[in-house]
Amino acid sequence: MTVPVAPSRPNASLAALLPFPAADTNKYRRGHLSLVAGSAAYPGAACLAADGATRAGAGYTEVFCAGKALLTVRGHRPSLVARDWRAWHPGRPSRGGNGDHPRACVIGCGFDTAEGGATAGLLMETLRAWEAPLLVDGGALGLLASPTGLRLAAERAAKGRPLLLTPHGGEAARLAAAASLAPDRDAPALAAALARAYGATVALKGPRTYIADTRGNVEVMDRGTAALAKAGTGDVLAGIIGALLAQGLSPVDAAALGCALHAEAGRAAEAALSALCVTADDLADFLPAAVRALAAPAAADAHGQ
Numbered sequence: 198m199t200v201p202v203a204p205s206r207p208n209a210s211l212a213a214l215l216p217f218p219a220a221d222t223n224k225y226r227r228g229h230l231s232l233v234a235g236s237a238a239y240p241g242a243a244c245l246a247a248d249g250a251t252r253a254g255a256g257y258t259e260v261f262c263a264g265k266a267l268l269t270v271r272g273h274r275p276s277l278v279a280r281d282w283r284a285w286h287p288g289r290p291s292r293g294g295n296g297d298h299p300r301a302c303v304i305g306c307g308f309d310t311a312e313g314g315a316t317a318g319l320l321m322e323t324l325r326a327w328e329a330p331l332l333v334d335g336g337a338l339g340l341l342a343s344p345t346g347l348r349l350a351a352e353r354a355a356k357g358r359p360l361l362l363t364p365h366g367g368e369a370a371r372l373a374a375a376a377s378l379a380p381d382r383d384a385p386a387l388a389a390a391l392a393r394a395y396g397a398t399v400a401l402k403g404p405r406t407y408i409a410d411t412r413g414n415v416e417v418m419d420r421g422t423a424a425l426a427k428a429g430t431g432d433v434l435a436g437i438i439g440a441l442l443a444q445g446l447s448p449v450d451a452a453a454l455g456c457a458l459h460a461e462a463g464r465a466a467e468a469a470l471s472a473l474c475v476t477a478d479d480l481a482d483f484l485p486a487a488v489r490a491l492a493a494p495a496a497a498d499a500h501g502q
C-alpha cells in the first residue's frame with residue numbers, strides 16, 4: 198500500500214512560520230508549555246525536552262515530573278519551573294484565557310512504562326481533560342496504544358481538540374497493533390493510517406520523517422543526519438514541537454517546522470562536532486544556527502527553491 202507524499206517544504210515557507218515575538222508581548226502571551234515528563238528512571242528526558250522547548254521560543258516552560266526527578270530538573274536550568282506531577286491538573290482552566298495566554302502540553306518524554314498506574318493515569322486524564330493542543334511522545338505512546346487510549350483519542354478528535362503523536366518505528370508498531378492495522382505498510386502509509394486511527398497528526402520519525410495530518414495528507418522531512426541517531430534526540434524534538442504548538446502553530450505546521458529545525462540543528466552540530474560526537478545534549482545549543490539557516494535569505498539552497 199502506498200500513499201502520495203509531498204516533498205519537504207521550502208525554506209521560505211518554513212521561515213514564514215517562525216514565531217518571532219511581537220515587541221509588546223510577555224512571557225505568557227508568547228506561549229505556555231506544560232511538559233509532563235521525566236520519571237524517576239528517566240529524568241534526563243524531561244531536561245532534554247525542556248531544552249528544546251525553551252530554545253524554540255516558549256515563553257513559559259513548566260515541567261511536571263516524578264517527585265524523584267525534581268532535583269535533577271530543577272538543577273538543570275535555572276529558568277525552568279519544575280513541579281511534582283501530582284500537581285498536574287489538566288482540567289483546570291488556564292490563567293488569562295486561551296486567546297491571551299496560548300498553551301500546549303507535551304506528555305510522555307521519559308515515561309517509564311514500569312511505573313504503570315501513575316503515568317497511565319496522567320496520560321488518560323490529560324487526553325480526557327486538556328483542551329489545548331496535546332503532543333504525546335516517548336513512553337506515553339505505549340500507554341496510548343490501548344483500547345482506553347484509542348477511545349480517548351477518538352473523543353478528543355470528536356471535540357476538535359488537537360492531538361499530535363511523535364512515534365519512532367518501535368512506538369508506531371505498538372500504536373498500529375493496538376488499532377489492528379496491518380503491519381505490512383511502508384512508513385508514509387503507516388503514518389497516514391495512524392493519523393486516521395487516532396484522529397491525530399502523526400510525525401513518524403526515522404532517517405526520513407513522515408508527517409501525516411487527519412485528512413490523509415502526508416509530507417516528508419528528509420533534512421536530517423545520522424548524527425541524530427543517539428538517545429534523547431527525540432525528547433529534544435518533542436520539546437521543540439511543543440513550544441511551537443504553544444506559540445500558536447497548527448499541529449501539522451508545528452511538526453513540519455519543528456522537524457526541520459531539529460534536522461538543521463543536527464546538521465549544524467555535526468559541522469561543529471562531527472557526526473560521531475554529536476549528543477542530544479548539544480542539539481538545543483545549535484537551534485539558533487538552525488533558525489538562521491531557515492530565516493536567512495541566503496539559505497535558498499536546494500530546499501529553499
Ligand SMILES: NC(=O)C1=CN([C@@H]2O[C@H](COP(=O)(O)OP(=O)(O)OC[C@H]3O[C@@H](n4cnc5c(N)ncnc54)[C@H](O)[C@@H]3O)[C@@H](O)[C@H]2O)[C@@H](O)CC1
Binds near residue numbers: 239366
Ligand atoms: N536521557 C533520558 O532520560 C532518555 C530517556 N528516554 C526515554 O526512554 C523511554 C523509552 O524509550 P525508548 O525509545 O528507549 O524505548 P522503547 O521501548 O519505547 O522503544 C525501543 C524499542 O523499539 C524498537 N524500535 C523499533 N524501531 C525503532 C526505531 N525506529 N527507533 C527506536 N527504536 C525502535 C527497538 O528495537 C526497541 O526494542 C521513553 O520514555 C523515552 O522518552 C529516551 O528518549 C532516551 C534518553
Ligand SMILES: Nc1ncnc2c1ncn2[C@@H]1O[C@H](COP(=O)(O)OP(=O)(O)O)[C@@H](O)[C@H]1O
Binds near residue numbers: 402403423424430
Ligand atoms: N539515521 C538518521 N538520520 C536522520 N535522522 C535520524 C536518524 N536516526 C534517528 N533520527 C532522528 O533522531 C530522532 C530520534 O528520536 P527517538 O527515536 O524518539 O529517540 P529518543 O527516544 O532516544 O529520544 C528522530 O527525530 C529521528 O528522526
